[in-house]
Amino acid sequence: MNASVVEAIPAGVCVPRGFVAGVAAAHIRDDGDERRLDVAVLRSERPCEVAGVFTRNLVKAAPVVISQLTLRQGRVQAVVINSGNANACTGAQGFRDALQMCKAAADGCDLDPGQVLVCSTGVIGRPLPVDRVVRGIRDACAALSPAAGEPAARAMMTTDTVIKIANTTFEASGRRYAVGGMAKGAGMIHPDMATLLALVTTDAPVARDVLQPVLARVADQTLNCVTVDGDTSTNDTLLLLANGVAEGEPFTEGSAELAALERAVFEVCDSLAEQVVADAEGATKHFRVWVRGGADLAQARAAARTVAASPLVKTAIHGADPNWGRVVAALGRSGAQFSLDRCRVEVGAITVFDGAPRAVDPDAVRAAFSSARIEIDCDLGAGEHEAHAWGCDLSAEYVHINADYTT
Amino acid sequence: MNASVVEAIPAGVCVPRGFVAGVAAAHIRDDGDERRLDVAVLRSERPCEVAGVFTRNLVKAAPVVISQLTLRQGRVQAVVINSGNANACTGAQGFRDALQMCKAAADGCDLDPGQVLVCSTGVIGRPLPVDRVVRGIRDACAALSPAAGEPAARAMMTTDTVIKIANTTFEASGRRYAVGGMAKGAGMIHPDMATLLALVTTDAPVARDVLQPVLARVADQTLNCVTVDGDTSTNDTLLLLANGVAEGEPFTEGSAELAALERAVFEVCDSLAEQVVADAEGATKHFRVWVRGGADLAQARAAARTVAASPLVKTAIHGADPNWGRVVAALGRSGAQFSLDRCRVEVGAITVFDGAPRAVDPDAVRAAFSSARIEIDCDLGAGEHEAHAWGCDLSAEYVHINADYTT
Numbered sequence: 003m004n005a006s007v008v009e010a011i012p013a014g015v016c017v018p019r020g021f022v023a024g025v026a027a028a029h030i031r032d033d034g035d036e037r038r039l040d041v042a043v044l045r046s047e048r049p050c051e052v053a054g055v056f057t058r059n060l061v062k063a064a065p066v067v068i069s070q071l072t073l074r075q076g077r078v079q080a081v082v083i084n085s086g087n088a089n090a091c092t093g094a095q096g097f098r099d100a101l102q103m104c105k106a107a108a109d110g111c112d113l114d115p116g117q118v119l120v121c122s123t124g125v126i127g128r129p130l131p132v133d134r135v136v137r138g139i140r141d142a143c144a145a146l147s148p149a150a151g152e153p154a155a156r157a158m159m160t161t162d163t164v165i166k167i168a169n170t171t172f173e174a175s176g177r178r179y180a181v182g183g184m185a186k187g188a189g190m191i192h193p194d195m196a197t198l199l200a201l202v203t204t205d206a207p208v209a210r211d212v213l214q215p216v217l218a219r220v221a222d223q224t225l226n227c228v229t230v231d232g233d234t235s236t237n238d239t240l241l242l243l244a245n246g247v248a249e250g251e252p253f254t255e256g257s258a259e260l261a262a263l264e265r266a267v268f269e270v271c272d273s274l275a276e277q278v279v280a281d282a283e284g285a286t287k288h289f290r291v292w293v294r295g296g297a298d299l300a301q302a303r304a305a306a307r308t309v310a311a312s313p314l315v316k317t318a319i320h321g322a323d324p325n326w327g328r329v330v331a332a333l334g335r336s337g338a339q340f341s342l343d344r345c346r347v348e349v350g351a352i353t354v355f356d357g358a359p360r361a362v363d364p365d366a367v368r369a370a371f372s373s374a375r376i377e378i379d380c381d382l383g384a385g386e387h388e389a390h391a392w393g394c395d396l397s398a399e400y401v402h403i404n405a406d407y408t409t
Numbered sequence: 410m411n412a413s414v415v416e417a418i419p420a421g422v423c424v425p426r427g428f429v430a431g432v433a434a435a436h437i438r439d440d441g442d443e444r445r446l447d448v449a450v451l452r453s454e455r456p457c458e459v460a461g462v463f464t465r466n467l468v469k470a471a472p473v474v475i476s477q478l479t480l481r482q483g484r485v486q487a488v489v490i491n492s493g494n495a496n497a498c499t500g501a502q503g504f505r506d507a508l509q510m511c512k513a514a515a516d517g518c519d520l521d522p523g524q525v526l527v528c529s530t531g532v533i534g535r536p537l538p539v540d541r542v543v544r545g546i547r548d549a550c551a552a553l554s555p556a557a558g559e560p561a562a563r564a565m566m567t568t569d570t571v572i573k574i575a576n577t578t579f580e581a582s583g584r585r586y587a588v589g590g591m592a593k594g595a596g597m598i599h600p601d602m603a604t605l606l607a608l609v610t611t612d613a614p615v616a617r618d619v620l621q622p623v624l625a626r627v628a629d630q631t632l633n634c635v636t637v638d639g640d641t642s643t644n645d646t647l648l649l650l651a652n653g654v655a656e657g658e659p660f661t662e663g664s665a666e667l668a669a670l671e672r673a674v675f676e677v678c679d680s681l682a683e684q685v686v687a688d689a690e691g692a693t694k695h696f697r698v699w700v701r702g703g704a705d706l707a708q709a710r711a712a713a714r715t716v717a718a719s720p721l722v723k724t725a726i727h728g729a730d731p732n733w734g735r736v737v738a739a740l741g742r743s744g745a746q747f748s749l750d751r752c753r754v755e756v757g758a759i760t761v762f763d764g765a766p767r768a769v770d771p772d773a774v775r776a777a778f779s780s781a782r783i784e785i786d787c788d789l790g791a792g793e794h795e796a797h798a799w800g801c802d803l804s805a806e807y808v809h810i811n812a813d814y815t816t
Contacts, residue, residue, distance in 0.1 A: 061741025061749055091737050091749070093765025126734025127766045236738050313720070314811055321812025327533025330498045331643050334468025342468055342498070358500025359534045398805030404721055405728025 014167030016151035017182035018205035020047040020247030023150035025157045028138025030086035030124070030131055039157035041138035042083045044201065045111050045146055049077035050243040051210045052119070053217040055226075057238035063090035064100040065120040066237055072104075072119055077210075079117040081201060081241060082107035082139055085158055085186070089122040089130045090236040099130040106136040110143025121199050121239050123160055123186060155184035158199055161283050161403055162186050168273035172266040174259035177250050179206040181266040185225075187278030200225060200240045200274055206263050207246035212255045216264045217242045224271035227306075228279045228392040242267065279392040280375075284400030289319060289376035293338075294388040301338035302389035305382065308336035310393030319376060320395035324367030326354040333380060344383030350376065421574030423558035424589035425612035427454040427654030430557035432564045435545025437493035437531070437538055446564035448545035449490045451608065452518045452553055456484035457650040458617045459526070460624035462633075464645035470497030471507040472527040473644055479511075479526055484617075486524040488608060488648060489514035489546055492565050492593070496529040496537045497643040506537040513543040517550025528606050528646050530567055530593060562591035565606055568690050568810055569593050575680035579673040581666035584657050586613040588673040592632075594685030607632060607647045607681055613670050614653035619662045623671045624649045631678035634713075635686045635799040649674065686799040687782075691807030696726060696783035700745075701795040708745035709796035712789065715743035717800030726783060727802035731774030733761040740787060751790030757783065 016023055026041045054073050056066050072078060082103050089096050104118040111118070122130070155165035169182035185200035208216075221240055246252070253259040279288045291309045296302025309315055312332040318325040329347055333340070343357040350370030353360050370376065423430055433448040461480050463473050479485060489510050496503050511525040518525070529537070562572035576589035592607035615623075628647055653659070660666040686695045698716045703709025716722055719739040725732040736754055740747070750764040757777030760767050777783065 059738065059741040060745075060747070061737055088734075091734055091762060091766060093750075095765070125732070126738055127762065128734075129766070236741060313807075317808050317811035320808060323812060325532070327495075327498055327535075330468055331466065331533055334466040334643060338467075340467070343500075355498060355534065358502070359498060359536070396808055398808045400720075401724050401727060401803055401805045401808065404724035405730060 012148045013151035014155050014169060014184040015044055015182045015201055015203045016148045017169040018180040018203045018245070018247070020205055020245045021045070021203050022146040022148050023154040024142035024145040024147065025150055025153040026138040026141035026145070028084070028134045030084055030134060032131065039153060040084055040086045041135065041142050042154040042157040043107050043110065043139060043142040043146065044081045044154065046079050046243060046245040048245045048247055049079050049117065050245040051208050051213050052078050052244070053214040053242045055217055055221045055240040057236060059236050061091065061236050063088050063122060063237040064092060064096035065089055065122045066239060068097065068100045068104065069119045069121065069239065072116060075116055077117070078119050078243070079113050080107055080111050081119045081121065081243070083121045083158055083199065084135055084138070085123050085160055087122060087124040087128055087130050088126045088237050091127040092129055095129055099132045102132055103135060103139060106139040107143060110140050119241060121237070123158065123199050123237055126236060151182065151184070158184065158186035160186060162281055164281055166274055166277040166281065168270045168277070170266050170269045172262045174206070174253070174262045175250055177248060179204060179248050179263070181263070181270050183270040183274055185274040185278055187281060198225065198238045198278065200271070202240070202242045202267060202270055204242070204244045204263065204267070205246065205248035206244055207250050207252045208244040208260070208263065209252045209254050212253065212260055213242060213244060216260065216267060220264065220268045220271050224268060224275040227390055228275050275392060279394050282394040283403045284397040285394035286397055287319065287374045287376060288392060288394040289378055290390055290392055291378045291380065292388065292390045293380045293382060295382040295384055296387040296389065297339055297385040299387045299389060302387045305333050305336040305338040305380065306389045306391035308332050309378065309380070310391035313396055316393060316396035319371050320397050322368045322371040324364040324371065326367060329378060329380065330355055333382070338382060340382035340384040346381040346383065348379040419555045420558035421562050421576060421591040422451055422589045422608055422610045423555045424576040425587040425610045425652070425654070427612055427652045428452070428610050429553040429555050430561040431549035431552040431554065432557055432560040433545040433548035433552070435491070435541045437491055437541060439538065446560060447491055447493045448542065448549050449561040449564035450514050450517065450546060450549040450553065451488045451561065453486050453650060453652040455652045455654055456486050456524065457652045458615050458620050459485050459651070460621040460649045462624055462628045462647040464643060466643050468498065468643050470495050470529060470644040471499060471503035472496055472529045473646060475504065475507045475511065476526045476528065476646065479523060482523055484524070485526050485650070486520050487514055487518045488526045488528065488650070490528045490565055490606065491542055492530050492567055494529060494531040494535055494537050495533045495644050498534040499536055502536055506539045509539055510542060510546060513546040514550065517547050526648060528644070530565065530606050530644055533643060558589065558591070565591065565593040567593060569688055571688055573681055573684040573688065575677045577673050577676045579669045581613070581660070581669045582657055584655060586611060586655050586670070588670070588677050590677040590681055592681040592685055594688060605632065605645045605685065607678070609647070609649045609674060609677055611649070611651045611670065611674070612653065612655035613651055614657050614659045615651040615667070615670065616659040616661050619660065619667055620649060620651060623667065623674060627671065627675045627678050631675060631682040632685070634797055635682050682799060686801050689801040690810045691804040692801035693804055694726065694781045694783060695799060695801040696785055697797055697799055698785045698787065699795065699797045700787045700789060702789040702791055703794040703796065704746055704792040706794045706796060709794040712740050712743040712745040712787065713796045713798035715739045716785065716787070717798035720803055723800060723803035726778050727804050729775045729778040731771040731778065733774060736785060736787065737762055740789070745789060747789035747791040753788040753790065755786040
């Protein structure tokens with residue numbers, strides 16, 4: 003087998019060695035579109051150490067509960083995903099259906115159901131058409147291939163308009179390792195039910211107890227930065243699977259190898275985060291809010307997320323309205339402690355506020371707000387801590403998308 | 410003077426005896442509309458006991474800071490209000506301008522500047538055109554009349570489409586008293602800068618120390634129920650002025666008279682709250698979320714407000730999309746503790762969820778979501794506490810209004 007040719011084909015989660023994916027059109031949405039991909043299965047040739055970050059919503063979808071339980075049991079070897087139905091708020095039947103999805107994937111992959119994680123995304127409160135889903139899982143398992151990284155990312159999509167994949171490589175102890183990922187986002191900025199799912203794979207060998215802290219740290223700096231605090235969905239799931247197929251000694255806590263892996267996982271998740279926000283429902287542009295000078299990290303983070311989530315900031319950016327006062331107002335209600343006369347706000351590279359309004363050309367601010375990717379830089383002048391958040395504009399299209407989601 | 414004739418003319422804040430108002434078009438917006446009312450002055454014939462509830466935003470507009478300080482000093486006799494400019498984030502100049510507004514109103518009303526409260530609403534971060542404002546205040550003071558209750562409510566408006574006034578009467582100790590109010594709202598549901606202002610007057614005699622708790626309790630049950638928690642503007646102000654012109658012994662803590670006043674103030678503020686939400690920016694319908702069965706009041710309130718503020722609930726209602734799963738998802742992320750299998754959700758009179766989805770006709774839910782005024786009733790099954798919140802739909806028009814607010 004010519005490794006370079008094989009590596010040229012795979013994308014996303016199939017880039018790390020030993021991972022294959024399969025997809026199917028199971029017609030879960032029942033909308034007459036018989037060809038829309040809505041089931042994906044990811045399989046590793048070896049059992050994987052696994053870490054997960056899940057929704058903090060009290061209302062957890064059945065697949066989230068099942069995957070959390072499975073994850074505690076030990077290593078896993080496959081993940082099964084469907085879009086079009088979140089299997090959330092579906093009562094006892096929902097749990098039976100989620101378990102049946104694991105069973106079907108296990109049968110198709112020749113594994114034990116306890117080695118399969120399950121993710122769902124889509125509408126809440128409707129029973130899963132489980133017979134169609136199971137048929138789809140069988141089809142997906144029959145089609146497992148290292149070339150299905152992109153189709154797997156497509157099968158996760160709900161109102162996403164493009165697939166979201168990323169991958170990178172790193173060296174450690176003289177060996178080359180890969181990290182790959184895919185995500186679905188869409189209504190991510192208000193992800194009550196947009197149900198962010200992200201799956202990251204690596205062929206690195208990692209000691210189990212150190213994988214979870216790596217993923218938790220990376221999530222806080224990447225995908226959680228596009229999450230309005232607390233505004234998680236019933237289904238949000240981020241998984242990291244490490245199958246060790248690239249060999250070597252297991253990476254341990256505090257090692258240079260683990261640090262290199264963490265950087266690579268960060269790079270993949272940071273890219274997925276920006277892809278998610280750039281393709282948010284109805285978004286025409288996206289922006290990053292940096293908050294510096296926070297009294298502590300929690301305050302810096304709250305300030306950045308409050309600005310990024312503010313409907314009035316989002317609409318001002320949509321219309322390229324030079325209404326920077328809304329940024330200051332959002333900082334003020336974020337819970338962060340600061341003194342207004344030490345606060346400084348930049349839009350693009352233009353200082354608009356520095357304890358008092360700066361005389362600025364409104365057209366220059368308008369131009370800054372007209373970019374496809376906008377930087378808003380705030381200094382609270384209250385300490386040394388900083389954080390960032392990703393946001394997108396709020397458009398009439400967002401309203402149209404969400405006003406008739408189920409119909 | 411024939412009291413019945415006089416009482417037939419006044420409206421809103423001029424209904425209680427001894428209050429007069431004056432308005433002017435000061436051309437604060439500089440938009441070519443020379444006739445748009447943007448300054449109002451309210452004057453009482455006697456010094457008033459006064460209570461106030463102000464924004465919890467760390468960034469407080471200059472008029473808020475000045476009014477809070479004035480309120481601590483003792484009784485007041487006038488309030489001066491402008492729309493079109495919030496005088497927020499305007500540095501030291503903003504404080505000078507707010508004080509100059511008080512001075513101009515004091516001059517025009519023959520009072521001391523320390524007897525005048527000041528409120529501003531409009532765009533943030535622009536210096537007040539103080540010369541025009543001062544001229545407007547002089548004109549308003551020259552036109553004081555008991556008939557200017559409606560024009561005063563009009564002069565407060567920003568993107569409001571209709572004026573918001575309410576009044577009622579009550580009997581206590583054999584005497585008849587009145588309570589009147591006016592408010593401006595508009596972007597109230599996300600009031601970062603929509604800057605809710607509300608002014609309530611009464612001719613009842615009230616002991617100073619009991620007036621503030623009355624207003625605080627009423628605000629929590631009325632105008633604060635249309636406020637997303639923490640999502641207050643830089644300018645939010647609710648004032649209650651009691652001039653005692655209707656005579657009688659001062660109402661004291663625990664008295665039947667004070668309870669009657671509180672009911673009347675509640676009635677006026679509850680009406681203003683519903684008027685505000687019904688006229689929210691871009692709103693085509695509004696809804697009330699009742700949350701019962703909360704473990705404590707704070708949780709019930711958080712749950713109700715989270716549902717009412719959820720962009721996905723608001724867009725579903727806009728499109729009459731029977732997507733009730735979003736209500737359950739919002740309850741789940743609200744911070745309220747409950748068990749999903751004891752949770753029950755009704756939309757209109759239709760039970761859509763009761764531990765598990767109920768089989769309901771989507772068209773019936775669609776019809777419920779098509780009403781101009783919608784009731785959403787949630788029982789968390791976790792305790793005895795209940796709370797409500799007002800919300801409105803999120804429309805494309807909201808985006809259009811806020812995408813070019815300053816331009």
